[in-house]
Amino acid sequence: MPQRIVRTFVMALGLIGLPAAALAGGHAIALHGEPKYGPDFEHFDYVNPDAPKGGAVRLSALGTFDSLHPYILRGVPAQGLSQVFDSLTENSADEPFTEYGLIAETIEVDPEGYWVRFDLRPEARFHDGEPITVDDVIWTFETLREHGHPSLRSYYRDVERVERTGERQVTFHFAGNENAELPLIVGQMPVLPEHWWADREFDRTTLDKPLGSGPYRVAEVRQGRHIVYERVEDYWAADLPVNRGRHNFDRIRYDYYRDADVALEAFRAGEYDFRPENIARNWANAYDFAAVREGRVQREEIAHEIPTGMQGFFINTRRDRFSDPRVREALSLAFDFEWTNRNLFHDGYTRTRSYFSNSELASDGPPSAEELEILEPYRDQLPEALFESAFEPPSTEGDRGLRRNLRQAAALLREAGWVVEDGRLVHGETGERMRFEVLLDNASFERVALPWRRNLERLGMEVSVRTVDTSQYQSRMDEFDFDITVQLIGQSLSPGNEQRNYWSCAAAETPGSRNYAGICDEVVDALIERIIHAPDRDTLVAATRALDRVLLHGHYVVPHWHLPAFRLAYWDKFDRPETSPKYALGFDTWWYDEERAAEL
Incomplete structure (x- = not known):
């Protein structure tokens, strides 16, 4: 399943009877206290708002893939597809669970907890230029609940119905008010283009390049071997506060390796650029090679506060x-x-x-x-x-x-x-x-x-x-x-x-x-x-x-x-913000450094 949906599962929570301020509407909703960032915030604290755009990064994945459809049970979807699809809201990575408007410009929650209402931004667009509409939101929800991955169907089961309540306004009604997480969960739902799916079967795998509205689109696919994403230059949400300083690479490529040892050797040979290391033996012994000794490959441990499960x-x-x-x-x-x-x-x-x-x-x-x-x-x-x-x-x-x-x-x-x-x-x-x-x-x-x-x-x-x-x-x-x-x-x-x-x-x-x-x-x-x-x-x-x-x-x-830190090795062609997010790696805040890359 795509990273965005998995994160939805991991970050969900359920509380009732909270003070009204805990679910205040407007630009954001938080389940515990007030949102950290006010309505006039310009960017998250863990980004560099002036990060340069450009360059390419090569990443690795293990195994294979046979689908570009991440929202159904069938098939193995390619890595990185979550970057193609925007959702109603975007969570911050330095708060336990707060959602800020993305496709949704404003959010209103029923004080008694029976519904949540989103007003869509008029400028929100799919990559083909078509506007994101209330009909797309309603169609996405109903389709995911009927034909989507079984976990999604279970996850949305407490949503009773969804309806248009204005030209650009959509309201989700809940079966009860016992689960105050639902406004935030619904906000994390990706919004898919109804018109693109009109002549396609949603419950079948596909290698057609998907139409989305996110910061990247699929540029190149070789089934089971690699997938390349390119940054959408006219991305409609690039300057929103939730995105400023993020999504900085022009191209992101995932190369697939059948074996973890082969993937490690490929990194040492410079075949890809960035490697989270999850094997302690490798971290201790496998990085004593010339590029590390000469500083061309950097090794770093970044502490985090993520529950390790x-x-x-x-x-x-x-x-x-x-x-x-x-x-x-x-x-x-x-x-x-x-x-x-x-x-x-x-x-x-x-x-x-x-x-x-x-x-x-x-x-x-x-x-x-x-x-x-x-x-x-x-x-x-x-x-x-x-x-x-x-x-x-x-x-x-x-x-x-x-x-x-x-x-x-x-x-x-x-x-x-x-x-x-x-x-x-x-x-x-x-x-x-x-x-x-x-x-x-x-x-x-x-x-x-x-x-x-x-x-x-x-x-x-x-x-x-x-x-x-x-x-x-x-x-x-x-x-x-x-x-x-x-x-x-x-x-x-x-x-x-x-x-x-x-x-x-x-x-x-x-x-x-x-x-x-x-x-x-x-x-x-x-x-x-x-x-x-x-x-x-x-x-x-x-x-x-x-x-x-x-x-x-x-x-x-x-x-x-478990280990409460990220162990990273990367070729020294990147830079990153001084502040790291507490609850994520935040690689989407890094950027390509042309001077360092030239030295390599």
Whole structure:
């Protein structure tokens, strides 16, 4: 899915009963307090408003793509397509969740929370010169809800209807007023051209260059190999405050590489310009080459305040063999994070202990009084340990580390009915062999999965590790056709609606949702609704921490690690603002430096 839509999922939140000022209309709406930037603001603080335009940047992507249509389940869309489409509003990257007018000039929210109204800018245009109209907004919403990606359909389910209420005014009506995130969520909806789609089938993939209204258009496509975007010189919104100092490159090219190691070598050879480094081993060892030593390639770590969420081995509980939490806990006990961090990552990571890591939303220590009040009605459905202390992932530090953990894992498996016969772990009643596949789409994770497999085999399990291409992997994820896989669920500072897509019973049965673990638990569902309907920030935090504890004690994921900074390597042909945004990398605020590029 495109970055803009994913960001919508990640940054969503749900609160009711906030002071009217928290949803003040006009140029912007914020869910917590007032917008940082007033109606007369000229640009965001983390941009250089005088950044020069020009130059080109080459980026990399892994795998392949077969579609230029990012809003449906079918196909694998190309990287960067979000730059083609504008939305009603644009969020700032230095506030938890505030939306400023983009296609919408003004925003008005019903004081009672039953509707949001947008007045469209008269100058808003698609790339073919056609104006963006109320009809386009209405058509986009109805089409996305009927034919769009299943996650979008779920996301907009609380919007009852949309109607024209003026020549350039559109109003979205909500089924209730319990979810105050909806005005902001609706604002993040891309607006698509109805006339361009008139003779096309929306629910089918396409390699036609899409018509949008954003800062870039697709200039060149070679399916599965590369895609090039060019800056729209007469972009209608270039001088709006939300865009000033952004979108500075004339051309952006994504080259696709089948393998992460090949992509790294291509960067070292100068085949592309900018590389976020996500592998600690590479960061420690792979950048000792001439261009780095001579200063032609820069390495930098930029700290951020983004909640790092949960990365780990996600266990598909739709599989009968994984339905017992004792089995899932045994799998976790066999993962040796300390060995992995020391031998593979040069001790470069912190162990993840929460689904909301790197934020105040993460559970820590024994439950607070507020958390206990939320959890107490479900005590007979939850493990007692949840009420006594914080969740701690298994550690191999100390006396007999891994051996001790494997003994505990074996005991849990016996309790769950699994026994070892002739060195094989089988179910005592059915005789079924414990065998499963760890499915990957990135070969770099094989070095993490293979040592884990060795530990699991010591328990008598039969485990295979398989890496497949991007298209096959995406298809299998969409249909939940896997046993265990590596995934990352990111989080925002203000969780809300998107939690349904991650953990709810409804999402567990919806192809294409992000409930990879197949979680279906009435306690989890109830806590999600508690988060969405939280009346204030304190209640939101308590409810989120309660949900975090329940998910952790469910052992749905073998937690991995996180790093609260961006690790970047780039050829020294760019410059960037002195201030970085708190909640994003902000690469769209960088610019091409002709003098540095000439020196290269």
